[in-house]
Amino acid sequence: MNASDGEMAPAVRSILDAARAGVYETTRTTDIGGELAPLSDPEKYVDRDGDRFQVKERVKRLISFERHDLIRDRRKSGFQLVFCRNLLIYIDSEYKESVFDTVTGAVEPGGYFVVGMTESLPRDLRASFETVDKRRRIYRKE
Numbered sequence: 757m758n759a760s761d762g763e764m765a766p767a768v769r770s771i772l773d774a775a776r777a778g779v780y781e782t783t784r785t786t787d788i789g790g791e792l793a794p795l796s797d798p799e800k801y802v803d804r805d806g807d808r809f810q811v812k813e814r815v816k817r818l819i820s821f822e823r824h825d826l827i828r829d830r831r832k833s834g835f836q837l838v839f840c841r842n843l844l845i846y847i848d849s850e851y852k853e854s855v856f857d858t859v860t861g862a863v864e865p866g867g868y869f870v871v872g873m874t875e876s877l878p879r880d881l882r883a884s885f886e887t888v889d890k891r892r893r894i895y896r897k898e
């Protein structure tokens with residue numbers, strides 16, 4: 757737990773704890789085995805016990821889990837890969853543009869940006885991103 761976790765609402769803390777635990781069950785979500793199938797060696801990253809998948813410690817050590825409000829908190833930068841899947845449907849229209857600026861601004865030049873399969877880049881941002889995979893909505897910052 758981070759020092760700042762102590763100031764959080766219990767619900768937020770428990771969400772972060774669940775994320776840090778890194779346990780996924782096929783019965784509660786998608787076919788995880790199928791999602792991992794393209795990897796030549798998924799056992800390098802997860803331990804599998806039937807329908808239960810546990811992300812390995814050495815993978816989790818690379819990840820910092822924290823609460824970040826894209827409307828209220830300070831902008832971040834310098835990311836090589838940003839996933840922003842199915843977020844904007846939750847954002848009121850008055851904040852959409854600034855949230856999009858915030859998340860795309862966090863991607864460093866040459867880095868990748870991924871949105872949900874039913875979403876797309878706003879027209880005014882298309883000039884600064886090259887489409888890598890149109891169907892999967894993967895873009896690369898120029």
Ligand SMILES: C[S@@+](CC[C@H](N)C(=O)[O-])C[C@H]1O[C@@H](n2cnc3c(N)ncnc32)[C@H](O)[C@@H]1O
Nearest residue numbers: 824825826827828840841842843844846847872
């Ligand atoms: C439909 S879920 C998508 C979750 C995940 N990205 C996915 O594709 O499965 C929408 C997410 O947006 C997050 N969200 C909503 N408002 C936010 C905000 N102001 N700042 C950061 N995240 C926000 C919610 O917490 C929720 O996890």
